[in-house]
Amino acid sequence: MSTTTSTPAARKPTSPGFRERVTNLPKAVKILLWVLFAIFLFLLPLLNIPFITTEGSDFGGVLFTVATYVLVALGLNIVVGYAGLLDLGYVGFYAIGAYTIGVLTSEHAHMSWVVVVPIAIVIAMISGIILGAPTLRVRGDYLAIVTLGFGEIVRLTLVNSQWLGGAQGISDIPKPPGFELFEVPSIDWSSGAPVVDLDTTSTFLKFGINDFVPYYWLALGVISLVLLFDILVKSSRVGRAWEATREDEDAAELMGVPTFRFKLLAFALGAAIGGLSGALFATKAGFISPDSFQLLLSILFLAAVVVGGAGNRWGVIVGAIVVSYFPERFREFADFRVLVFGLALMLLAIFRPQGLLPPRRTVRAKRADDRQAVLEEGEASV
Amino acid sequence: MQNLIDNFFAYTITGLTIGAVYALVALGYTLVYGVLRLINFAHSEVFMYGTFAALWVVMLLGGRPGAGVGQVIFWVAMMFVAAMAMSGFIAVLLERVAYRPLRKRNAPPLIALISAIGASFVLAEIMGLRSRITGWVGLDDNLRDYVRNSRNNAGMPTIIAPQPIFTVGGYHVTNVDVFVIVGAIAIMVVLDQFVKRSRLGRGIRAVAMDPESAALMGVNRDRVIQVTFLVGGVMAGAAAVFYMLKIGITRYDAGFILGVKAFTAAVLGGIGNLRGALLGGFILGLAENYGSAVVGSQWKDVVAFVLLILILLFRPTGLLGESLGKARA
Amino acid sequence: MRSTLKFAVPLAVAALALGACGTKGGDTATPAASGGAAACGNYKIGMFGALTGPNANLGIYIQNGVNLALDDYNKKHGDCKVTLENYDSQGDPTQAPALAKKAIDDKKVVGIVGPAFSGESKAADPAFNEAGLVTITPSATNPKLAENGWKTFFRALGNDATQGPAAAKYIKDTVKSTKTFVIDDASEYGKGLADIVRQDLGSQVVGNDTIQQKQTDFSASVTKVTSSGADALFFGGYSPEAAPLIKQLRDAGWKGTFVVADGVKDQSFIDNAKDAAEGTVITCPCVPADVAPEFQAAYKAKYNEDPNTYSGEGYDSATILLDGIAAGKDRASMVDFVKAYDKKGVTKQLKFDAKGESADIKVFAYKVEGGKIVSVGEIK
């Protein structure tokens, strides 16, 4: 474990790595890079880049799935990565979000999508509190199995409750209201070089049945909001309290951290984001049934977080992409997908236990340096 | 409810039979948790491989209904040998491949869990893909019956025809019921004595109590851990035999839910506590059956999980308390 | 709208920083992959269903039938072969929409056999409908699928609403049961069917239970059945649960008649339940193999086993689409072709009503005898 963070002695002599070079770039260049990156993400489903684009399934649809996984991973990262609570039943919240959409827009009411999404978030959050309040007092190891049980309880309730559609699920979930601003063409590579194909376009932002790209854009927008939220909250008292609780719960409590309250908060926020992802999923799918919320999904979600590097938001994003994209990209493995996935998990655990992108403290340390300099300057000037 | 009261003994006896299987599988979780403080997520697959070993040995020996007593005893004995060997082997293999490398690197428990989940997928999928895997090496023709339809159920001929022996409250208790319940308890007693009295058993307890002191006192921790996995695996093998005698059908994914239930049983009784596992298994089996009788079988798993949550709320260390080292076992 | 393109194109180019790049207009939707004969459309048909994963058995039985139909066609039309494109959903509704989009975007695909399950049908069929791509499902039996007004939806077999009453009738008239117990597996298919049977049998139902899929220990259900004194049990569900259920019932000494539906019509049921499966009655809206001996022979020659559940329906569904291609239909005109289709297939007279349901539905009863599923005639 201790190999992940460089000691001061080791840090100084090494020549600046990629990361340092990027962080040292002028601010304007950095902003430009970010903007270019955002545009790239925005256009990704239409660029049809060879090799990256999935052959077996629609790339826009796959990217949307990847985006929901990213969102879920960000939410679960708050619970697992920041607060250190092992949650094996996260799919329960995902299902609750999706079913709130289903019930309120199709099955029992026809409320507007814009109204229902916040309701879905709130209901998922409340269910997180209801589950967390009694169970977060039990030991961490047990929490895993309790949450696993919760995920199953949710699914079985969905299967067996006719009010919620039973095994038939809920269909005809309406599309969200959209607006049509402009069309974006796609790129065609069939002649070997990129050619702009003006006939295959996606409209920003029209939510149809046969074009998943607008849903991907929606998810992209939601992800950036959640990321911003994550960054702001993590770098505050709340984030520190979570980390302290994860590191040493008793010591944190003795340093004045109401650990239970913060664990519950992490659980509720994680649940809310899980519910939001479920809501997006239901919106795009138009049809939901308990089959879409199998226990295996919880495990995949957790794997996304751990594979990427629990505690590092960029890491878990990478993890989510790995877990959701690769099985689609390599559909030709077909029957062997799960086997390969299992092997990958084992190898990763053995050879890179911190995840692909372990939490990096160095960047944060650098920022703290700057802050200190600012403070000293301030004092000097007074 | 009326149905439960009318058929109370039927629900009780059948609940105890499946509870015995839970209990034996729960032992594996409890033992490993006791010495390593981690949830051996892949233990369910150890059990599943045992069921297949039991099935295959019966197929190999040409097991069929209505054979003579001597023949049946031989078959059942061979089932035990095969299933225990297979499960024990898989458990030790698991420890070697999925856990030991992590332990050497001092990885956090969460990583061990991920490794275990990976191992669980790999083991289950190998069984689920056995027809294709054996196809590559060209053994398909010889083994066709053993690997056919590998994503589907695999059924075993009934070698012990259930015969009512005596009647309790209107329920005809069969020879299989008695064999499973009594057999499971007997195996538990043997294990209890093994942990209590043998040198290796004392080693297990010492490591469970305090790994560092145990190491100082000359206990070879790696060896103890290996033995713990082996013992847990052998118990799962025994469970697999009982399961096959009672249910008779297995599948590549048969371990998963049963594993979750068994883990629930272990936590119910107090994880790390051997007698707790037995108690937890029986209680879970009963609760599921009673619950199914009252609210319908579709809520069976919900009953089990709600029970678990309630127990953890009101008695967080399980019914009999934790710790392999300190508890009486 | 077109003017906004100018904004997006340079950006895409810049982001890629790749060489030659021009805009391509015109009406050709997709580039011609290979320059075949002008008359030959290089058409494909799609097979949409679970081909891998835990539910793959059914999908593969169907795929076998489809491949057989393709072989027949390509033998006759060697100069312009039709190929099969597989859309392996693993039976998962979550994956279905993106696969449907893939099929829709491939303009060579003129028709789909599938989706195989009801769940994925609900997820994918709206897209097919919007795109006007014909789907003929050989196996999804949920009655509600036909109620959505999908113009492209066709079903090559009877739905649960036709099978349920037949099963109930058989239990009443042929099994002559007076006390029937009904169990379902809470699945869309199983519960839907069992509810119809419950309704039709009325007061003769002495007890109900619902089990979970993947459940293996049925001791509670067994106790309920035996204590109810039922002389027949209808189970709405699939073979993985039916096999252990009947085995445990027989082990507990229950002697009644076990009645199941097409979800259990599968050799693996008998392989696993072994002797306990004997005497099980299976209803199925599928024609017995001996009705179409040629198909049976061809299937056996190719796959070395008898046609299995829905292999015949798969063959028929594919044949309809292939006939359409032979008649020069493309994707747009295929819908009307299928709607007007009326020919004898290997399973039944292939003809659809206004909703896309098979017009000619026969439900047959089968029985497990001597380890084989044998037909005992049509339920009338």
Next chain:
Amino acid sequence: MSDPTQPTTGDDPTAPAGTPGPAGPAGPAGTSAGTSSGRAEPTGGRTLADPADEVTEINPDVDIAPEDIGVPVVSEGERLLEVDEVTLRFGGVVALNEVSFHINKGEILGLIGPNGAGKTTCFNVMTGVYQPTSGGVRYLGKPLGKRKKYQITKLGIARTFQNIRLFANMTALENVLVGVDAHHSTGVVSAMFRLPKHRREEGQGYARALELLTFMGLDGKADELARNLPYGDQRRLEIARALATSPQLLCLDEPAAGFNPAEKAKLMELIRTIRDQGYTVLLIEHDMKLVMGVTDRIVVLEFGRKIAEGSPAEIRDNPAVIAAYLGVDEEDAS
């Protein structure tokens, strides 16, 4: 200790006093820094560097006086905390047996006793880790009752740990900030929208935390991960973190364990400075020299009982103490 992601450290400081680990310095002080014998190992399993390098100069001039946290002010010499006939049983083991003593405002009280005497257990009762079986603790004249640990901290009792329990994967600054946060109330909403409250508290918090680090001589190491700090710095960081909660009473649990004489001298100086800045200090220590040199009064425990109480001079001459403690454990007292 139940957290699955928590790095495993040595033994459990909250364990009953009946099962203590080995004592502090095993050999003559100063010969080796690795005296913690795998028990009080610094978090993260880092190998110890030569302690001579680690003597960090503290900056006693920095004003770190406790912030006003709304606790009623007690004047010098008045009773800050009273331990009143506290008995604590674990099953059959009596860890504390009717222990009574008090701490006056502004003093440095030593709590000593042989291994297993119940010193840390006593800390645990005072800080709410354990509820006494009978008796109670009064703070500022009011019983602590069943207050939770973090509530007691907010009231003004802070502590360090016998085996260092820093937040290993957080920086030194963040460790201290967690302590400062004890009196903050920024929640998700103010953090999310960067409301004035968040900005004010963050600003004050950083300033205060940096002050404390500077005071402790750790200002250059604010951005090191706690687990990468040298052993001595980790000990000092624990004290800084405890001070950050603005306590009235600072409880130090063997702060000098594993220090060489030079470091111990520094530490004594530090403890005095802390007291001079307005804190009351309760000190558990094995090193008799340290205790005698720095404390105003001493309470001696043995087998969960108080056997003596008095000034260092009185304790030095108390026959019961000599018999129970010095006689048995002479080396430690060197």
